[in-house]
Amino acid sequence: MEIKKKATAGTLESSDIFVQVEPNDNGIEINITSIVYNQFGEDIERTVREVLSEFGVNSVKIQLKDRGAVECAIRARIETALKRAEGMED
Amino acid sequence: MNKVVKSIKEAITLCGLKDGMRISFHHHLRNGDHVINMVMEEIANMGYRDLTVNASSVFDIHAPLITHIKNNVVTGLEVNYMGAAVGREVSSGIMQKPVDFRSHGGRPSDIENGKTPIDIAFIAAPSSDNMGNCSGKYGKSACGSLGYAFVDAMNAKKVVVITDNLVEYPLYDFSIQETYVDYVVCVDKIGDPTGIVSGTTKITRDPVGLMMASYATKVIQSSGLLKDGFSFQTGAGGASLAVAKYLKDIMLKENIKGSFGMGGITSYLVDMLEAGCFETLMDVQCFDLRAVQSIRDNPRHREVTASHYASPSAKSAIVDNLDVVILGATQIDTDFNVNVHTDSNGFIMGGSGGHSDTAAGAKLTMIVAPLTRARLSIVVDKVLCVSTPGNTVDVLVTQRGIAVNPRRGDLKERLLASGLPVVDIHDLKRIADGITGVPKEVKLGSKTVANVIYRDGTVIDKIKNTL
CATH class of the missing domain: 3.40.1080.10 (Glutaconate Coenzyme A-transferase)
Structure with missing residues (x-):
């Protein structure tokens, strides 16, 4: 999948996550802030890499502002942001 | 003069x-x-x-204290509760001498x-x-x-x-x-x-909160304590207030004449007094405008001192006559120890207040909390800070089930007989971990930033600095 434009998904409500993706020239750039970083920082990064790999994304700048979302919510928000960035939905 | x-x-x-x-x-x-x-x-x-x-207590408005601490104007701090603004700095280790927390x-x-x-x-x-x-x-x-x-x-x-x-x-x-x-x-x-004071304190509209409140009310009903002479304390949290409202409806319907409401008084307890659910309110602190008006105008709404409320060395105190208290928790462990001093990262953001006093005194001490908050389980193997010892806590009510302290087999029997969803506290933890994943352990430093002094004078825990 190619990231064609900047797109976002999610909110900053408690238990949600805000995801922003944008085109990137060289590879995958991940930036995570999380209120549960001490407990789940590594898990969140692994989830991000898994979803990117599932969608065949090789180049993206992805920012995540996590307010304590569970894994399925993180996956769903990333997936939506990616589809919006590709222009599959708006 | x-x-x-x-x-x-x-x-x-x-x-x-x-x-x-x-x-x-x-x-x-x-x-x-x-x-x-x-x-x-x-x-x-x-x-x-x-x-x-x-x-x-100190609240966030007292953040200027941080400067006075850094300038050595203040070198000792003794509180029953500390808001997150000052708490965060204390946790990071700005004081030479540990804070003394009491109840x-x-x-x-x-x-x-x-x-x-x-x-x-x-x-x-x-x-x-x-x-x-x-x-x-x-x-x-x-x-x-x-x-x-x-x-x-x-x-x-x-x-x-x-x-x-x-x-x-x-x-x-x-x-x-x-x-x-x-x-x-x-x-x-x-x-x-x-x-x-808050202009109004409102009951929760969150379905999870209402479900917890409904379970909590049924636990009180099933406990055998809800009868003439009933006494009750609850906080100002949305779910606690919902319990007060549900209890009022039941007490009016079943014509139960309670003895007193204690608190931390909110408009919901004032409603119960005025509706005849209680003979009197014993008030150490008003939470909203209606409570202020009531203590001024209603002679049955009594002001009481902190000693009368909860002192362990008084010849007697009101908490010793309390039937039911509803309390919160940031964490509770599988031994029912409760943390209300620190958040899940170990930063100070609270304190006992009357938590451990009422838990020690009440016949039924109930913790009401959602099983998870923002990907963190309420139930943990070991709390980061023991605020209230588990041997004074009887039951944990969550939206996913009710865990009874093994010391209270009698209560467990009553709740099971009422058809309530009683679960082992270890199972609650497993359910929570299934939702959130297993969290990495939070590492804290080796410097003691606060002593938690239990009501009997013993230091029941030492809060360490955050890293």
């Missing part, structure tokens, strides 16, 4: 403040309080150092028995006359009960009343009487009314 002096500065000088002394404050003006900041700024400007501040009952006990003798008490009073007869029930900064301040007034070597509503002598409906007061200072404003 006239005790009114021109300024806080003059009162400080007349009281003979010296470096190293212990001064005290109450927290009835909560997050609207201006008095701690006014007095401490004056003390700092006058060049004093090395003071110990003994305050029943609402432990503080007056230690002031009375001389463990923490107060040199000067500064008492914010929404109304006072020129001799220091004072009250929280009247004036633009009215807060209702002055329950936590009595022990300061009655035991400090010097007592300064600070008011923004000086009235004709005598203020007949006084709470604290002139016999204890040395000086009275009148200032423009002792606080911000919007931070002192």
Whole structure:
């Protein structure tokens, strides 16, 4: 999948996550802030890499502002942001 | 004779403040309080150092304390509760000496028995006359009960009343009487009314909160305690208030005449008093405007002192006669120990208040909390801080099930007989971990930043610095 434009998904409500993706020239750039970083920082990064790999994304700048979302919510928000960035939905 | 002096500065000088002394404050003006900041700024400007501040609680509005700590104006801190603003700094290790946390009952006990003798008490009073007869029930900064301040007034070597509503002598409906007061200072404003009391406290509309409240109410019903003479305490959280509302409906329908409501009084407990659910309210602190109005106008709504409320060394205290108390938790472990001092990262953001006092006294101590908050389980293997020991906690109510302390097999039988979803607390933890994933353990430092002093005087936990 190619990231064609900047797109976002999610909110900053408690238990949600805000995801922003944008085109990137060289590879995958991940930036995570999380209120549960001490407990789940590594898990969140692994989830991000898994979803990117599932969608065949090789180049993206992805920012995540996590307010304590569970894994399925993180996956769903990333997936939506990616589809919006590709222009599959708006 | 006239005790009114021109300024806080003059009162400080007349009281003979010296470096190293212990001064005290109450927290009835909560997050609207201006008095701690006014007095401490004056003390700092006058060049004093090395003071110990003994305050029943400090809130986020008291963030200027951080500067006084960094400048060594304040080198000791003794509180029952500390908001996150000051708590975060204390956790990061800005104080040489650990903070001493007590409970609402432990503080007056230690002031009375001389463990923490107060040199000067500064008492914010929404109304006072020129001799220091004072009250929280009247004036633009009215807060209702002055329950936590009595022990300061009655035991400090010097007592300064600070008011923004000086009235004709005598203020007949006084709470604290002139016999204890040395000086009275009148200032423009002792606080911000919007931070002192909530205009309204509202029950939750969150379906998870309502479900927890419904379970909690059924637990009380099934416990056998909900009958004539019933006594009850709950907090101001949305789910706790929903329990009060559900209980009221049941008590009216079944014509149950309770004895007293205790608190932390909100409009929901006032409703219960007025509807005849209770004979009286015992009020150490008002949470909203309706409670302030009620304590002023309804003789059955009584102001009580912190000692009367919860002191472990009093000949008796109200908590010892409490049937049911509903409490919160940031964490509870599989031994039912509860943390209300620190958040899940170990930062100080609270304190016992009356948590451990009521838990020790009540026949049924119930923790009501959602099983997870923002990807963190309430139930953990070991709490980061023991605020209330597990042997005083009877039951945990979550939206995913109710865990009963194994010490209370009798209660478990009753709840099962009522068809309630009783689960083992270890199973609750497994359910939570299934939702959130297994969290990495939080690492803390080796420096003690606070001692948690239980109501019997023992240090039940030491809070370590965050990294």
